[in-house]
Amino acid sequence: MKKSLIALAALSAAAGAANAQTSVTLYGVIDTGIEYVNRVATAPKTLSPTLAGEAPVGKRFGLSGNGGLSASRWGLRGVEDLGGGLKAYFTLESQFTPDTGLFAGNTGIFNRQAYVGLGNAYGKITFGKQYSSLAEGMLNFSPTRAAPAYEPGVWWLGINYRPANTIKYKGEFGAVSATAHYSFGAGVGLTSLSPSGVLYNGGTGETPGAARDNTAWGASLAYVNKQFGVGIGYDQWNPASTVGNPGKVRKAGIAGSYSVGPTKLIAGYRWGDQTYANGRSAMRDDYWFAGVSYRVNAALDLQLAYFYSNIKQIALSSGSASVNPANPQQVSFVADYALSKRTDVYLTTAWAHNGSLANDGPFTGYLFNYAHAPGQKNMIGAMVGVRHIF
Template sequence: MKKSLIALAALSAVAGSANAQTSVTLYGVIDTGIEYVNRVATAPTTLSPSLTGVAPVGKRFDMNGNGGLSASRWGLRGVEDLGGGLKAIFTLESQFTPDTGAFAGNTGIFNRQAYVGLSNQYGKIAFGKQYSSLAEGMLNFSPTRAAPAYEPGVWWLGINYRPANTIKYKGEFGALSAAAHYSFGAGVGLTSLSTGGALYNGGAGETPGAHRDDTAWGASVSYLNDQFGLGIGYDQWNPAATVGNPGKVRKAGIAGSYSFGPAKLMAGYRWGDQTYANGRTAMRDDYWFAGVSYRVNAALDLQLAYFYSNIKQLALSNSSAPINPANPQQVSFVADYAFSKRTDVYLTTAWAHNGSLANDGPFTGYLFNYAQAPGQKNMVGALVGIRHVF
C-alpha cells in the first residue's frame, strides 16, 4: 500500500510538471452599441460610374454588429515548452457579430486567425491564416486603435491584411520588431470593381499550373518604446480574377508616434498602386492620417483623428478610361470611459466628405455597410456602445 501511494505521488508530480509546461488560454472581446448614420445607401450589386450605393437611401438607426472600438471575437491560444528555449504555439480566433451571434461575413469558424508554429528567443515562425507584415508594422500607430466603426483601416492595409495559407516570421528584440510573410493563396473572397474587368475575385489561389494566382508577400520593421515609435512596411498581393491572370496590389507605408505626458501624437502615410492583369491601372492613391489621444484621467480617454485619401487615378474596368474622383476625407472622435480593465463604455462619431464612413466601398468590399448615397457629399455617424474583454 505504501509503495502504491509513493507511485501515485510520483505520477501526480510528473503530470503536474507536464501541465506547468503547457497552457491554453480562452480570450475574447464583445463590443456592440446603438448607431445612427445619415445619408447611407444599401451596398450595390452592380457599380455605377460614381462608385456610389443604390436605393433605398436615408437615415439608419440600428444595433451595430461590427463593433465600435473592437471587432467582437473569441479565441484560443496555446503554448507548450519543448525545452531548450523552444516552444510550440497556436492561435485559433473567430470573429462574430454580437447583435445576431453569426460568424462575421458568413465565413468559417476560425475566420480571423488560425495558425500553428514554433518560437524561441530569435522569434517565431507560424503557418496558417494570420496578420500580414504590413499590419504588424502599422497597427500600433492607428489614431483610433483600429476601431472598426469609423477608421479606414481596411483602406489603409488592404482587404488582404489577414491572408490565409501564410508562412510568417516575427521577431521582437526589445523595442524593435520585424516581420516577413509569404502567402501561397491569400484566400480573400471579395469582388472589387466591375465584373467586366475585375481586379480581384474569388481569391482561392493555390491553383495547379498558375502558382502566382492570389499569392502575397511583405515585410515590416518597427520601433516602439514608451515615448517614440516608427514603423515602415510593404505588402504585395497578386489577386487573380481568372485563373492564370493575376493583377497586382501594392502598398507601402510609414507611420510614427510621439508621447508626452497624457498625450500621444500619431501620423502616417500609405502609398498604393493597384493594376489589372493587363497592366492597366485600377487605382493609384495616397492615404494620409494624423491623430492625437489624450488621457484625461485613469478612466477617460479621448481620441481625435483625420484621414485623407488622394485618389490620383481610378479605372472601373481593365478597358475603361481612368477618372479622377473627389478625394475622400474624414474626421473621427472617440470618448472612451473605463469602468474597469475589462469593461468600458464609449461614444464614437465621424464625419466623412466626398465618400462614405471608413472609406467603405468597392475597394473595402463594403465590409462595414456604409455605402455612399448617390450624389451625396457628406455622411455622419454616431455610435454609443459597450465593450467587455475576457
C-alpha cells in the same frame, strides 16, 4: 503500499510540471452599440465610375454589427514549452457580429486567425491564416486603435491584411520587431462585393499551373517604446480574378508616434498602387492620417483623428476609363470610459466628406455597409455602445 504511494506522488508531480509548461487561453471581445448614420445608400448591384451606391437612400438607426471600438471575436491560444528554449504555439480566432450572432461576412468558423508554429529567442515561424507583415508593422500607429466603426483600416492595410495559406516569421528583440510573410494563396472571400470586374474577386490560389495566382508577400520593421515609435512596411498581393491572370496590389507605409505625459501623437502615410492583369491601373492613391489621444484620468480616454485619401485615378474594370474622383477625407472622435479593466462604455462619431465613412466602397468590399449616394458630399455617423473583454 508505501512504494506505491511514492510512485503515485512522483507521477502526480511530473504531470503537474508538464501542465505548468503548457497553457491554453480562451479570450474574446464583445462590442456593440446603437448607431445613427444620417444618409446612407444600399451597396450597388453593379459598380459605376461614380463609386456611389444606389437608392433607397436615407437615415439608418439601429444596432451595429461592426463594433465601435473593437471587432467582436473569441479565440483560443496556446503555448507549450518543448525544452531547450523551443516552444510550440497555436491560435484559433473567430469574428462574429453580436447583433445577429453570425460569423462575420458569412465565412468559416475561424475566419480571423488559424495558425500553428514554433519559436525560440530568435523569433517564431507560424503557418496558416494570420496577419500580414504590413498590418504587424502599422497597427500600433492606428489613430483610433483600429476601431472598426469608422477608421479606414481596410483601406489603409488592404482587404488581404489577414491572408490565408501563409508562412510568417516574427521576431521581437526588446523594442524592435521584425516580420516577413509569404502566402501561397491569400484566399480573400468578398461575400459583400458585387462581381463586376473589380481587381480582386477572392480565390485561394494554389492552382496547378498557375503558381503565382493570389500569392502575397511582405515585410515590416517597427520600433516602439513607452515614448516613441516608428514602423515601416510593404505588402504585395497578386489576386487573380481568372486562373493564370493575376493582377498586382502593392502597399507601402510608414508611421510614427510620440507620447508626452497623458498625450500621444500619431501620424502616417501609405502609398498604394493596384493594377489589373493587363497592366491597366485599377487605383493609385496616397493615404495620410494623423491623430491625438489624451488620457483625462484613469477611466476616460479621448481620441481625435483625421484621414485623407488622395485618389489619383480609379478604374472599376480592366476595360473601363479611369476617373479622378474627389478626394475623401474624414474626421473621427472617440470618448472611451472604463468601468473596469474589462468593461467600458463609449461614444464614437465621424464626419466623412467626398466619400463614405471608413472609405467604404468597392475597394473595401462594402464590408462596413456605408455606401454613399450619387452626388452625396457628406456622411455623419455616431454610435454609443459597450465593450466587454474576456
